[in-house]
Amino acid sequence: MTKRRKSLRNRTITYSLLGIIILLFFTYFVAQNIVFPHGQPIVNQLNDIIQNAEQDKWTEAEDSFNKLMASWEKGKYLLAINYAEADYSLFIENLARMQGAIEIKDDMETVSQAQSTLKLWNNFIKVVPQP
Structure with a gap:
């Protein structure tokens, strides 16, 4: 050749x-x-959880959390492909803590976990996530 x-x-x-x-x-x-069209379903559900927790609407917060989990279940494997184990694990841990905070009706912990989860989510949907 x-x-x-x-x-x-x-x-x-x-x-x-x-x-x-x-x-x-x-x-x-x-x-x-x-x-996840522009991340909106999850962003909206997290914002609903924050708003409902601040207003002591725990039934609505629990409903929003259940919707959040349904949205998360649809695409969690897709996100697992692209993201570091630590961020992915922290996101799941935040969801578990948020669920516990909603169950015991702890508004400060619910809002804190929802805001932390929202920041992680906004990083997840970027083309180039920050470390």
């Missing part, structure tokens, strides 16, 4: 791999936007 032919084949392989990587990233972010 000639030197030129080898070079051409290597270039073809390089471009093919680059194309596959770009396609995978594109597919991942499209899927993320379909499952």
